[in-house]
Amino acid sequence: MLDVQGITVAFGDTPVLRGLDLSVGKNEIMCLLGPSGCGKTTLLRVMAGLEIPQAGDVVVEGVSVMDVPVHERGFGLMFQDFALFPHLDVEGNIAFGLKMQGLPPAQREARVRDVLDVVGLAGFERRDVAHLSGGERQRVALARSLAPNPRLLMLDEPLGSLDAALRERLVVELRAIIKRVGLTAVYVTHDHHEAFAIADRIAVMNAGRIEQVDAPETIYQRPKSMFVAQFLRFENIFSVIRQEGEIAHTAVGDFPVEGKPGAVLLHPDGITLVGSNTPDAIQGIVRERVFVGDGYQITLRVADDQQLIFKLPSTSPPVPIIGEQLAVAILPDRIISLSE
Amino acid sequence: MDANRPALKRWGFLWRGLLLVPLLFLILFFFYPLASIFGVSLTLEGQFDLSEFADVIASGYYRETLWFTIWQAALSTGLTLALALPGAYVFARFQFPGKSLLLSLATLPFVLPTVVVAAAFSALIGPRGVVNSLLMDTFGLNAPPIQLDRTLTLVLIAHVFYNYAVALRMISSYWSNQNPRMEEAARVLGAHGWRLWWAVRLPVLRPAITAAGILVFIFTFTSFGVVLILGGPRFATLEVEIYRQAVNLFNLPMAAALSLVQIGLMFAVMVVYTRLQKRIASDSVSAKKAARRPQNWREWTFIAANLLFMTGLLFAPLVALVARSFTGDNGFTTQYYQQLTINSRNSVLFVPPAQSIGNSVLFAILTTFLALMLGLITAYLLSRSQGRLTNLLDPLFMLPLATSAVTLGFGYIIALDEPPLNLRASPVLIPLAHTLVAMPFVVRSALPALRSIPPSVQEAARVLGASPWRAWWLVEIPLISRGLIVGATFAFTVSMGEFGASLFVARPDTPTMPIVIYRLLEQPGAVNYGQALAMSSLLMLVSGVAFILIERLRTAGIGEF
Numbered sequence: 001m002l003d004v005q006g007i008t009v010a011f012g013d014t015p016v017l018r019g020l021d022l023s024v025g026k027n028e029i030m031c032l033l034g035p036s037g038c039g040k041t042t043l044l045r046v047m048a049g050l051e052i053p054q055a056g057d058v059v060v061e062g063v064s065v066m067d068v069p070v071h072e073r074g075f076g077l078m079f080q081d082f083a084l085f086p087h088l089d090v091e092g093n094i095a096f097g098l099k100m101q102g103l104p105p106a107q108r109e110a111r112v113r114d115v116l117d118v119v120g121l122a123g124f125e126r127r128d129v130a131h132l133s134g135g136e137r138q139r140v141a142l143a144r145s146l147a148p149n150p151r152l153l154m155l156d157e158p159l160g161s162l163d164a165a166l167r168e169r170l171v172v173e174l175r176a177i178i179k180r181v182g183l184t185a186v187y188v189t190h191d192h193h194e195a196f197a198i199a200d201r202i203a204v205m206n207a208g209r210i211e212q213v214d215a216p217e218t219i220y221q222r223p224k225s226m227f228v229a230q231f232l233r234f235e236n237i238f239s240v241i242r243q244e245g246e247i248a249h250t251a252v253g254d255f256p257v258e259g260k261p262g263a264v265l266l267h268p269d270g271i272t273l274v275g276s277n278t279p280d281a282i283q284g285i286v287r288e289r290v291f292v293g294d295g296y297q298i299t300l301r302v303a304d305d306q307q308l309i310f311k312l313p314s315t316s317p318p319v320p321i322i323g324e325q326l327a328v329a330i331l332p333d334r335i336i337s338l339s340e
Numbered sequence: 341m342d343a344n345r346p347a348l349k350r351w352g353f354l355w356r357g358l359l360l361v362p363l364l365f366l367i368l369f370f371f372y373p374l375a376s377i378f379g380v381s382l383t384l385e386g387q388f389d390l391s392e393f394a395d396v397i398a399s400g401y402y403r404e405t406l407w408f409t410i411w412q413a414a415l416s417t418g419l420t421l422a423l424a425l426p427g428a429y430v431f432a433r434f435q436f437p438g439k440s441l442l443l444s445l446a447t448l449p450f451v452l453p454t455v456v457v458a459a460a461f462s463a464l465i466g467p468r469g470v471v472n473s474l475l476m477d478t479f480g481l482n483a484p485p486i487q488l489d490r491t492l493t494l495v496l497i498a499h500v501f502y503n504y505a506v507a508l509r510m511i512s513s514y515w516s517n518q519n520p521r522m523e524e525a526a527r528v529l530g531a532h533g534w535r536l537w538w539a540v541r542l543p544v545l546r547p548a549i550t551a552a553g554i555l556v557f558i559f560t561f562t563s564f565g566v567v568l569i570l571g572g573p574r575f576a577t578l579e580v581e582i583y584r585q586a587v588n589l590f591n592l593p594m595a596a597a598l599s600l601v602q603i604g605l606m607f608a609v610m611v612v613y614t615r616l617q618k619r620i621a622s623d624s625v626s627a628k629k630a631a632r633r634p635q636n637w638r639e640w641t642f643i644a645a646n647l648l649f650m651t652g653l654l655f656a657p658l659v660a661l662v663a664r665s666f667t668g669d670n671g672f673t674t675q676y677y678q679q680l681t682i683n684s685r686n687s688v689l690f691v692p693p694a695q696s697i698g699n700s701v702l703f704a705i706l707t708t709f710l711a712l713m714l715g716l717i718t719a720y721l722l723s724r725s726q727g728r729l730t731n732l733l734d735p736l737f738m739l740p741l742a743t744s745a746v747t748l749g750f751g752y753i754i755a756l757d758e759p760p761l762n763l764r765a766s767p768v769l770i771p772l773a774h775t776l777v778a779m780p781f782v783v784r785s786a787l788p789a790l791r792s793i794p795p796s797v798q799e800a801a802r803v804l805g806a807s808p809w810r811a812w813w814l815v816e817i818p819l820i821s822r823g824l825i826v827g828a829t830f831a832f833t834v835s836m837g838e839f840g841a842s843l844f845v846a847r848p849d850t851p852t853m854p855i856v857i858y859r860l861l862e863q864p865g866a867v868n869y870g871q872a873l874a875m876s877s878l879l880m881l882v883s884g885v886a887f888i889l890i891e892r893l894r895t896a897g898i899g900e901f
Contacts, residue, residue, distance in 0.1 A: 083797045083799065334661075
């Protein structure tokens with residue numbers, strides 16, 4: 001439905017987007033995930049027409065929109081700071097886009113009522129936006145973007161300014177609303193939990209390029225590059241010192257790999273305790289043991305002053321103590337090859 | 341976050357063209373007249389020549405004038421600070437009924453024209469004033485017992501009247517932002533009474549006191565109307581002397597040299613002030629406001645004494661002005677108001693005083709329009725672009741505020757009376773001069789409002805289908821409208837009351853209200869005096885209405901002064 005082709009943007013001498021390509025399918029929620037400064041917001045602004053790229057094309061349903069000005073693109077954009085109009089009440093805000101479309105007042109009113117219902121704020125028409133709570137503002141902003149029935153809904157860190165508890169609740173609700181209305185959406189965030197919860201597919205961005213585009217499960221289970229793995233806060237990433245055929249040598253041992261990876265990730269799901277005389281087991285000394293509720297996080301000091309971090313369920317006694325000698329094995333399919 | 345840049349590229353060309361307008365205005369009607377003053381003072385027959393300037397600087401008369409200007413300003417500043425400090429304490433630390441109303445009323449003098457204030461003090465304690473008449477009637481005296489007319493004392497009192505509220509507001513707002521726990525700590529450590537003031541309060545308040553002091557010094561150093569009218573011929577600040585040399589004695593090189601000294605000194609002081617003000621702004625911590633209700637009779641007395649002084653200082657002259665304007669030889673009369681419409685001299689050039697009301701209103705409307713247009717464009721320029729250009733332009737557009745109106749008026753008559761720009765015969769000079777003085781107020785009122793609009797709000801309107809023009813009209817204009825109204829009201833009021841520049845550029849047949857008041861005050865006779873007070877009362881009414889409008893609309897964010 002949406003095709004972004006070779007988008008290049010530079011602010012002065014600083015490249016922000018470097019020939020970026022991305023496709024979003026109809027009714028798909030695509031999440032742009034990356035650290036701040038990676039260009040994800042700029043990409044969104046290019047799609048909206050608020051930023052004019054030096055090169056590249058934005059194609060919607062087969063038609064380029066590069067020459068269409070912002071206000072004629074028919075997209076919806078939800079801003080991180082919500083950007084509600086402080087001089088208008090809730091209804092005035094939501095009706096703004098409808099007014100721009102030239103909808104008669106009666107229909108406008110009906111539509112405002114409908115979208116307020118959708119976002120769960122029925123009866124809020126006359127409220128002053130300055131007196132709404134953070135969550136309510138977020139819903140009004142969403143309602144305002146939904147009201148004109150946009151071809152594409154873009155959301156720029158829409159939960160970024162809310163507190164963590166509210167964020168967790170709203171992200172689920174947001175996905176439900178977008179799916180119910182049946183919209184194509186591009187969602188920008190720097191929080192991978194949020195991305196996992198909302199996205200059909202995630203595009204992980206780094207320094208103006210896309211590192212990996214996949215379903216959330218795949219992104220988590222099989223990150224492709226060192227950047228993606230580190231961005232998801234995985235531990236146990238070891239660079240490949242030397243590679244012989246399909247075997248890579250690292251500071252903590254030799255592992256089977258695919259291709260020519262720069263590093264291997266020993267996925268925390270695949271680390272298990274084994275007897276000390278098991279072949280290929282990694283030996284180490286427990287350095288830290290932290291109770292984390294549903295288990296213990298163990299930091300194991302292994303050869304060459306490296307460390308392995310993994311979780312043991314609290315249901316598997318005996319709990320290792322600090323200083324104890326342990327042996328662990330890695331499930332072969334949880335050894336992930338990472339490109340540089 | 342990724343950088344937010346306004347997508348103004350397509351509009352860039354038109355935009356830049358529009359921005360040239362206020363810049364051109366500034367060059368033509370500010371820098372060119374100023375440069376002409378330099379020309380008169382620093383050249384002789386087309387050659388750069390410092391001898392004339394040096395002669396002026398070396399003369400004893402000049403040094404006396406400069407010395408008087410400095411010490412009367414210093415004295416006024418010291419008096420104002422000493423009187424405002426206890427008041428600031430009351431407003432910073434105590435909560436009492438009517439507090440916010442009083443605080444906003446205290447800014448009234450800010451919009452009162454100097455001629456009105458001069459007339460008001462004359463009506464209160466002048467030889468024909470309310471107090472003297474009362475004393476003479478009560479004790480059967482033949483001569484007014486209080487002889488303050490044309491004395492420095494009267495000038496100083498008027499200066500305190502003008503600047504009391506400035507100092508009070510600056511110091512008390514800074515004070516109320518200081519953590520009261522600090523004082524409590526000092527008390528626990530054993531400080532109390534005078535030592536608490538000396539060792540803790542004053543040092544803590546020093547930045548605010550210094551900034552207020554500098555501002556008051558600037559205002560009183562450039563004092564013109566008050567000194568000219570209340571001081572009489574014996575006293576002259578640089579400003580008054582520039583006027584006298586240029587208009588009465590036609591000694592242009594002398595006037596130009598004095599203007600140069602004035603401009604140089606003011607810019608220097610202004611730079612110091614701007615630095616300090618930035619520090620005060622960043623210094624203020626958002627501590628819990630510590631205003632509390634007074635707890636014992638001593639605190640109540642202290643508060644009452646201060647409020648009494650404040651209301652007396654601020655309102656007694658104004659009440660006296662109105663009362664005196666309705667008082668004739670036989671009690672209540674409206675004759676002074678009626679006589680305003682009569683052309684008493686039947687001279688071609690001397691018009692009925694009431695006609696000046698029409699002139700003033702017309703000039704004020706023109707000024708408001710011009711100042712709004714130019715000020716809005718300037719505010720956009722300053723809010724949208726960042727970087728070196730803005731850093732350069734921002735103070736540039738504020739320069740007229742630091743330049744005295746008299747200097748400006750003087751520059752106009754020497755610069756704009758010959759080709760290429762011969763406007764001497766044109767009444768348009770008045771609104772032009774007023775616009776220059778008023779424009780900074782519009783910019784300062786609109787700029788904070790514009791800066792407080794996040795770019796995303798305008799972008800949200802665009803994404804929702806509003807063309808740039810509609811987004812501007814439906815979103816930005818409503819959001820800055822309060823700031824614009826405040827700016828426009830300021831512009832209107834400034835123009836109505838402007839005295840210094842008008843005195844130079846007003847043509848005899850198109851005088852403004854302040855000029856007519858000045859002329860009437862200068863002439864002998866009870867009728868002239870009564871008419872001056874009547875006209876002043878009318879002008880005060882205009883300022884008063886404007887003031888109420890401004891105070892009602894001004895919210896925390898509007899107006900960076």
